[in-house]
Amino acid sequence: MPPSAPAPWRVVLIEDNPDTRRFFEDSVRGHPALALVAAFDAIGPALDWFEREDADLLLTDLGLPDGSGLDVLRAVGARHPRCDMLVISMFGDEEHVVASIEAGAVGYVHKDSNAAGIADTLLAVKNGASPISPMVARGLLARLRSRPPADPPAVDAEPAVPLTPREREVLELIARGYSYAEIAQLGGVTHHTVQGHIKNLYGKLAVHSRSEAVFEASRLGLIRSMPLAR
Numbered sequence: 001m002p003p004s005a006p007a008p009w010r011v012v013l014i015e016d017n018p019d020t021r022r023f024f025e026d027s028v029r030g031h032p033a034l035a036l037v038a039a040f041d042a043i044g045p046a047l048d049w050f051e052r053e054d055a056d057l058l059l060t061d062l063g064l065p066d067g068s069g070l071d072v073l074r075a076v077g078a079r080h081p082r083c084d085m086l087v088i089s090m091f092g093d094e095e096h097v098v099a100s101i102e103a104g105a106v107g108y109v110h111k112d113s114n115a116a117g118i119a120d121t122l123l124a125v126k127n128g129a130s131p132i133s134p135m136v137a138r139g140l141l142a143r144l145r146s147r148p149p150a151d152p153p154a155v156d157a158e159p160a161v162p163l164t165p166r167e168r169e170v171l172e173l174i175a176r177g178y179s180y181a182e183i184a185q186l187g188g189v190t191h192h193t194v195q196g197h198i199k200n201l202y203g204k205l206a207v208h209s210r211s212e213a214v215f216e217a218s219r220l221g222l223i224r225s226m227p228l229a230r
Helices: 018-029 043-052 069-079 094-102 116-126 135-148 165-175 180-189 191-205 210-221
Strands: 010-012 036-039 058-059 083-088 107-112
Touching: 010 018, 010 043, 010 116, 018 036, 018 116, 036 043, 036 116, 043 069, 058 069, 058 116, 069 083, 069 165, 083 094, 083 116, 094 107, 094 210, 107 116, 165 180, 165 191, 165 210, 180 191, 191 210
Parallel strands: 010 036, 010 058, 058 083, 083 107
Antiparallel strands: none
16 A cells, blocks of 8 residues: 555644635645644634644734734744744835744745745745745844844853754754754654754754744854854
8 A cells, every 4th residue: 555645734824814814725725735724813813722722834924903923923932832933924024024033933925925835835844944035034143143242151161051962963954054854864863853852952042943043052152153054
């Protein structure tokens, strides 16, 4: 018998505009590797749902009738660290996207994207990608540089954030832009094992996303330098 296909990634959508929400719902439903498990038009019902359920991907607008999507990102990221989160953005909205990534999002999709592009972005994220533009990356770097520098560690002092050798290796690889699947292949381990290391890293660094982990680790001197994408 042929091997069974992997279960589709579970997607949750939060968008208050009915037409936009319907378009994103159809975009997710149109791909066999994705499954829309819930869609909401406000924050309250969405957070109630996440109290009981989990998802692989969250796609949320920022301007919602009962609050900011940033609050959703922080709450879901803290409760479900393995849920990759993206924001629905408009062109020229880099400042809000930067704030979203700092709140835990791994990237964004444009409202003007086509259905295939939305599905491809979601699947790329589950393979470790972080869809951000050079403009957004520049904004993140500017914010990092504006933070006060961390005190240099004393000679022979214990690191402020103790990492295992495997966690340090995974950190270096995600800083260089490798996807989770590539890290698993390089290390000869499963994707699930890599996700476990990532979860431990996020907890130790007190962050919620790949970009936050790289910036915080760089600030603390845990990686050699701010890496360039491959």
